[in-house]
Amino acid sequence: MIHIPDTILKRKDQREGELQKKHDNQPSQAEVFRETFREKEAEIEVLLASIEKTTDKLDLADMFDRISKSINQLNKYLASSSIFLIAYDIKISKSAIQSLQDRSVELENKYLPRKRFTFKNRRDMKPARDKNTEIDRHVEVEKIVTNPNAFSVSDKTDVTLFIDHEDIKNKDVTLSRLVNCVVFIHGSPNTLHLITLESCRIVSGPVVTSVLVEDSRNGSFAFPCQQLRVHNTKSTDFHIHVTTRAIIEDTSGVRFGPYRYSYDNLDAHYEGSGLDRERNNWDDVDDFNWLVNNKQSPNWTKMPPNDQDSFLEELKPYLKKNKST
Incomplete structure (x- = not known):
């Protein structure tokens, strides 16, 4: 039977403990999602806030286009992450997305109103x-x-x-x-x-x-x-x-x-x-x-x-x- 010195065993245990600690400190998939979602949500909030400061209609159309694309990307991110999220996280996230969509529509109707479609x-x-x-x-x-x-x-x-x-x-x-x-x-x-x-x-x-x-x-x-x-x-x-x-x-x-x-x-x-x-x-x-x-x-x-x-x-x-x- 091979004898392994205590110093080597202690060093091995120490390394394993450090690796486990590092692993324990890593955020879960859900935590990464929440942080990323908040960042993307904040970016859209900034875009929405900038609408009132924009007067040129072409610039407004471009802004609303960017907002729409950003909201859609956030929606896709939620959909791709739903497999590891609990129902509460999905519900809160979808509510936040809907709130962004509602605000975008409200601002667009106010600053860039659309003509109604007519029928014949x-x-x-x-x-x-x-x-x-x-x-x-x-x-x-x-x-x-x-x-x-x-x-x-x-x-x-x-x-x-x-x-x-x-x-x-x-x-x-x-x-x-x-x-x-x-x-x-x-x-x-x-x-x-x-x-x-x-x-x-x-x-x-x-x-x-x-x-x-x-x-x-x-x-x-x-x-x-x-x-x-x-x-x-x-x-x-x-x-x-x-x-x-x-x-x-x-x-x-x-x-x-x-x-x-x-x-x-x-x-x-x-x-x-x-x-x-x-x-x-x-x-x-x-x-x-x-x-x-x-x-x-x-x-x-x-x-x-x-x-x-x-x-x-x-x-x-x-x-x-x-x-x-």
Whole structure:
């Protein structure tokens, strides 16, 4: 048996102790995330604060572009880090991002207001008398673009809207205060915000980053995305492809099924969006109002396949009518 001097053993123990101490002092992944997130958040805060000091409209447009890109990068950073974050960290971070987005929109409306999109009918429409005449509704957005980074439609009732990829490519799309509307987005927007919708059907191609649904009632939505957050929503169906875990909050009576909608150029839009088609967490939903472990939240359920089929069938007459016009 080989005898090892005590001095060598002590030196070995000392080195191991120093290595362990160094390892213990290293910040965890979550701590690194929190510090990095705070730094990036502070950078955006500085950009927002500088808006009031900027008077040139071209400079303002550039500033808002930088802010939008920075917020999107922060959103992507949160999405890529969510695998090792606890629910509380995700909730706080998403709330902070939403606050930044809200402030950005508020400042942009104040200092660089956009003209409202206007609509024109393709033909004189007769009042709808039954389900078949409802399909005749069709309007299109006039090509009025005052902000190259955003596209919005609001305050519409009983309209059907088809939006092409070139209209929303790399843009943040907002649909708000719509009632009984059908919207087809055959393209890949940067973000999608669905706010205050009643009895609407919204179908979209791959969303590059996140989808926010706020205050929806009796709707049916279909889209692929990286992140999904649903707030204050009731009796709404989601046909989704989501690469992270969907989040619901203050929401009930919602159902989830896989994204099965298809259209020309969908494959190309998937490729351009960077979404992983092999990774779909449509049935992995985190309810921030349900804290009981190992028990299904009563606020959401999986959608039966028959209802998924019915949704696709309901869309066909609108698509057929669009091709014939």
